[in-house]
Amino acid sequence: MRATLKSLIGAVLVAGIVCAAAVDERGLKACNLSPLGHGKDDTDQVEAAISKCGHFGTTVFGPGQYNITRKMTWDLVSSRVDMHGYLNFKPDPEYWLNASNTYRVIFIQDQASWFVITGHDFVVDAHGSGGINGNGQTWWSFYGNRSRSDGDGRPVSLTLSNLTRGVIKDFRIEAQPFWCNAVADSKDVVYDGMYCNATNQDPLYVGQNVVPNTDGINTYRSDSVSLLRFDITSGDDCLAIKGNSTNIFANDITCRGGNGIAVGSLGQYVDLPDIVDNLVIENAKMIRLDPKVQPNMGSGIYFKTWTGSVHGSPPTGGGGGGGFVSNVVAKQFSLDEVTVPIHVYQTNGGSSGDTPSKLQFSNMTFSDFTGTSQRTTIVDIECSPAVPCPNIRFHNIDIAPPNGTAPSYKCVNVASEYGLPACNATGTA
Ligand SMILES: *[C@@H]1O[C@H](CO)[C@@H](O)[C@H](O)[C@H]1NC(C)=O
Ligand SMILES: *[C@@H]1O[C@H](CO)[C@@H](O)[C@H](O)[C@H]1NC(C)=O
Ligand SMILES: *[C@@H]1O[C@H](CO)[C@@H](O)[C@H](O)[C@H]1NC(C)=O
Ligand SMILES: *[C@@H]1O[C@H](CO)[C@@H](O)[C@H](O)[C@H]1NC(C)=O
Ligand SMILES: *[C@@H]1O[C@H](CO)[C@@H](O)[C@H](O)[C@H]1NC(C)=O
Ligand SMILES: *[C@@H]1O[C@H](CO)[C@@H](O)[C@H](O)[C@H]1NC(C)=O
Ligand SMILES: *[C@@H]1O[C@H](CO)[C@@H](O)[C@H](O)[C@H]1NC(C)=O
Ligand SMILES: *[C@@H]1O[C@H](CO)[C@@H](O)[C@H](O)[C@H]1NC(C)=O
Ligand SMILES: *[C@@H]1O[C@H](CO)[C@@H](O)[C@H](O)[C@H]1NC(C)=O
Helix, strand or coil, rough: HHHHHHHHHHEEEEEECCCCCCCCCEEEEEEEEECCCCCCHHEEEEEEEHHCCCEEEEEEEEEEEEEEEECCCEEEEEEEEEEEEEEEECCCHHHHCCHHHHHEEHHHHHHCCCCCEEEEEEEEEECCCEEEEEEHHHHHHCCCCCCCCCCCEEEEEEEEEEEEEEEEEEEEEEEECCCCCEEEEEEEEEEEEEEECCCCCCHCCCCCCCCCCCCCCEEECEEEEEEEEEECCCCEEEEEECCEEEEEEEEEEEECCCEEHHHHEEEECCCEEEEEEEEEEEEEECCCCCCCCCCCCCCEEEEEEECCCCCCCCCEEECCCEEEEEEEEEEEEEEEEECEEEEEEEEEEECCCCCCCCCCEEEEEEEEEEEEEEECEEEEECCCCCCCCEEEEEEEEECCCCCCCCCEEEEEEEEECCCCCCCCCCCCC
């Protein structure tokens, strides 16, 4: 039984995960689906298969597009889902923006979800040939001349909520309308192979970033999360590590356009401290795209907090929250003409005269950064004067500024810095 379930879960999860109720080989149920086609709605058959085989069973989606026309939750327990096709979420912003047609399971910023996976001990393997079709173009064009705000109801494409020991493997998300992924209130999660692609093709918006908020993933209130082999085309954060993300390991991350890898924004909720502890990101590559398609390639990695003052309330306002970020390693980054390679600032959403943030950064190491920057400032670390950052370390920061210019490095309110003498460890703003 142990071997069976273990092979079910795959080699990715650590040993010792098998503690579910006994199931034997004959007890495993199997469901096979193929798209109904002819413009039919597949939501009923998908829900029926998951409800039959989602506990102690295997569900196999054959190739093709499965029309999904309403919000859906999969509760998976000791089970496996093989997807060779796509869940195609109907391109109807007016429908999905009606709050009763999505879930609100991600606490932060009250973001909406149309598809939630929960449960424990499962694998969803899309074999690089299936996943989700978000039909994002309809959304990006719809919002091209409307204003957007956090919590306005644009749905996250794939939400993992309240789960323990789950694997998402070789999963493709085509044209995410908003955040591609979110994982919240979860533990022991492995993403091994994730593709997201928000690329505008509406000629009206050539040269503009009409795909904001198409983050690759947001992690929140989750522990022990591996983010492996991500390939993210986005107009926003490639990864966004938000509050109470602990023991996060990211490896082999390709970011095509957007803001780069983010930690934050933190400190938005005045009464909820945000903790980010033990974060390792290695092997990250930033690729600047054709500016007609995506004008931004912001940072290699950046960290941001709100100020210590409160300006309105979440989801759109906030600030004043405490907490800390510590024990961060960012290594082996390759950058292509990014705007600010390494950036820390604690004034997000703030204004002059605000009290400084009390959320402290410490114990951060940046090593083996190569490539190019569009500006001369290679490192711009501006910590809060209320809580200067101790133990900021650099090794092998080899980023070329524009031809004919000299690189500069800025460390403000950094209490102790090692490895980059040019970065002033004692300066103040
Ligand atoms: C299913 O998708 C097809 C192609 O996108 C579309 O023409 C059809 O109207 C959809 N059916 C439903 C019920 O949404
Ligand atoms: C929102 O959807 C609900 C449930 O489908 C429906 O009863 C309600 O009329 C819709 N509201 C609007 C403003 O369309
Ligand atoms: C918004 O853009 C659409 C085309 O995408 C156009 O039909 C519509 O008139 C525009 N609305 C405004 C208010 O500009
Ligand atoms: C989370 O999942 C557990 C079972 O795994 C369940 O008992 C609990 O009610 C769930 N919590 C939420 C907020 O859904
Ligand atoms: C993303 O989608 C665009 C438009 O379909 C395509 O040109 C581009 O090659 C895709 N990017 C990747 C990395 O697949
Ligand atoms: C983060 O965890 C701490 C300690 O467990 C808790 O006090 C705090 O409220 C949590 N913050 C959020 C945003 O959930
Ligand atoms: C920072 O590192 C030092 C030395 O390893 C350790 O004592 C301290 O607890 C760390 N700080 C945090 C907030 O983890
Ligand atoms: C900068 O100089 C390098 C080496 O001489 C050259 O290959 C590159 O094209 C130049 N870049 C720009 C933007 O001029
Ligand atoms: C850092 O500060 C020291 C002393 O305050 C000063 O001598 C030095 O020039 C500064 N370095 C930079 C790179 O600004």
